Structures are given as structure tokens and as C-alpha cells.
Amino acid sequence: MSRQGSAGTGGPLDAESIARGVIGGNRQMLARAITLVESENPVHAESARRILEQCITEGRHAMRIAVTGSPGAGKSTFIESLGEEIISNGHSLAVLAVDPSSLRSRGSILGDKARMEKLTARKEAFIRPTASSGHLGGGAPKTHETMLLLEAAGYEVIILETVGVGQSEVHADAMTDFVLLLMLPGSGDELQGIKRGIMEIADAVGVTKADGERVELAKATASDFTAALGMLPEKHPGHRRKVLLTSARSGAGIKETWGEITGFFDLLQKSGELELRQLQQRSSLLRDLVEWGLRKAYRSDPAIQQRKAEIEAEVAAGRLSPFEGADLLVEAFRLRR
Numbered sequence: 001m002s003r004q005g006s007a008g009t010g011g012p013l014d015a016e017s018i019a020r021g022v023i024g025g026n027r028q029m030l031a032r033a034i035t036l037v038e039s040e041n042p043v044h045a046e047s048a049r050r051i052l053e054q055c056i057t058e059g060r061h062a063m064r065i066a067v068t069g070s071p072g073a074g075k076s077t078f079i080e081s082l083g084e085e086i087i088s089n090g091h092s093l094a095v096l097a098v099d100p101s102s103l104r105s106r107g108s109i110l111g112d113k114a115r116m117e118k119l120t121a122r123k124e125a126f127i128r129p130t131a132s133s134g135h136l137g138g139g140a141p142k143t144h145e146t147m148l149l150l151e152a153a154g155y156e157v158i159i160l161e162t163v164g165v166g167q168s169e170v171h172a173d174a175m176t177d178f179v180l181l182l183m184l185p186g187s188g189d190e191l192q193g194i195k196r197g198i199m200e201i202a203d204a205v206g207v208t209k210a211d212g213e214r215v216e217l218a219k220a221t222a223s224d225f226t227a228a229l230g231m232l233p234e235k236h237p238g239h240r241r242k243v244l245l246t247s248a249r250s251g252a253g254i255k256e257t258w259g260e261i262t263g264f265f266d267l268l269q270k271s272g273e274l275e276l277r278q279l280q281q282r283s284s285l286l287r288d289l290v291e292w293g294l295r296k297a298y299r300s301d302p303a304i305q306q307r308k309a310e311i312e313a314e315v316a317a318g319r320l321s322p323f324e325g326a327d328l329l330v331e332a333f334r335l336r337r
Helices: 015-023 027-038 042-056 075-088 143-152 167-174 187-193 196-201 212-230 254-271 273-300 302-316 322-336
Strands: 063-069 093-099 125-131 157-161 178-183 204-207 242-245
Touching: 015 027, 015 042, 015 143, 027 042, 027 125, 027 143, 042 143, 063 075, 063 167, 063 254, 075 093, 075 157, 075 254, 093 143, 125 143, 143 157, 143 273, 167 273, 178 196, 178 254, 204 212, 204 254, 212 242, 242 254, 254 273, 273 302, 302 322
Parallel strands: 063 157, 063 178, 093 125, 093 157, 178 204, 204 242
Antiparallel strands: none
């Protein structure tokens, strides 16, 4: 699919024009649509919804891959090497790189695009760094919606680089098809500290930086993780989760990792599980949107916020228990609806 690298947009465009641009592969319109979707400005919400409604009717589906891992595992460097392999196999690629936000300023460095210089220069790739805004789940508040835009734009592979490894990353599994967990050589000793949930959602484990003097240590780490995966219940019928040795510096294991991913998708495609999983992703998005809408309505209701301040003062003074206070707030919000 051809993509226009730039296009004059003139003044403000309506949602339908932006949606048509996204579907037509216009990168500038895609970036504008993502900005509207991510915006917290209420004025943009209706435009974003109309764009998404039009884009989702296209029914396009990409290979959705989540890459997670401990800090220092080299996720961005690995993704750049894997991205080069994906593009060399004739696929278009979009990368959503989520950076952690400051709990105080809500800001983020958003340095992943700078760390993927080679991939950024490729016309077949679209890289979008975004801040987590304190959102749990490994992504950002609007990650799932952004994926829908990228699919509508025709990108065949989408990689979600999550914030890091942890129990909250389990939510990323609900919006992607394949989860790759990256670990450093020597991290086998940390298995006890790794949450069972993140191991259970991993479809494969990659031991990174397996080069030079670290090769033997990486092999030992791979053995530890192979044993750990063997003790976990099967995630997908007929799929045996593998541990791969990789090195972005030497290129070792990159081609094999892509082969493992494509083999996984072939298996799920043939069994019909991939289509089922895509339907489940829509249901997951529905639940997220409902919860997000309820939280927004709760926080934006002046009467509820006034009542909340009163109840918090009562709880802080010890005149009301947190449980009673919560019940009162929920009931007050329910009656307001």
C-alpha cells in the first residue's frame, strides 16, 4: 500500500476528511488522527470518535505484537533490529513506543524515536512515541484506539513497546496477539521475583545481548526460562513457547525470532483462534471504554466532586469508615445518573 509522506492540510479538516486520509495511507493525517484520539481536550473527543467509527469499518487487521521486558533489556534496540527484519520481508511496520510518565508532571521524555534512528528513516515504518500518563497495563490510555487507526492506515505489523515488566503489563495481552518477553543474561536468578502473570502471558522469551563474553551466561539464562515456561499451563493449544537467544548488535536470533512470530500467527490462523482473539480484543476495548467513560463522568461531575470532598474529610477525621464513605459515593453517583 502506498503512503503519502506529506500533504498540505491547509486549515482545520473535518473528521471525515481526516479519516479518509488515514484510510488512504496519508501519514500526516494519521498523525493528526492519533493526536486527536490522545487529546484530553473535550472538544476533540467527538471528532476522534467519528474518525475511529469510520476507520474501524474498514475491517483491517495487523499482526499485533507486544514487546515487554525489564529495564535495560534493550527493548528499543531489539525492536529496531526486528523492525528491519520485518521490513526486509516486505511488510509495513508501525511501532507504538510507550514511555513512563512522571507521577508529578505527567510528562515523559519520549526518547524511543530517537533511539530508533535507522527505523525512523524507513518509509515503510511509522514510529509513534507516547506517554503512559500513569496508565497501568503497559500501554497508554489510548493505545488500543491508536492501533485501530494504524490498522486502518494499512500497516501490516504493529509493535507495542510497553513501559516495562510487571503485573500491570498483563493488560497489554488483551490488545495484542503475541507477547514477547525480553530478559537480560543472568536474569534467570530473578525468576522468583518475576510475577507469574507476565510469564503466563508470554508467547516467547528472548534473552537479549547474547554476544561476546555473555553468550554462555545467556545460554544458562535461556535454560532457566525454558524450565520455568515448561511448568506453566499451555496458553495456546499446539503452541510450545520457546526461549530465543538474541543480539541486536550482532543480529543473532533476530531472523529466528521473526520466524517464531510468523509461525505462531500461521498456527492461530489455521486453528481459527486468531479471528476469535480479534473479536475478544473488541470486547476488551468495549470494557475499557465503558470504564473510562464512567471514570470521566465521575470526575467531571461537580456535585459528586463536592460530595467526595465532604466524605473524604469525614473519613480523615475518623467519623466515617472508608467502606461507608465508598458506599455513599457510589450511591450518590448512581442517583445522579
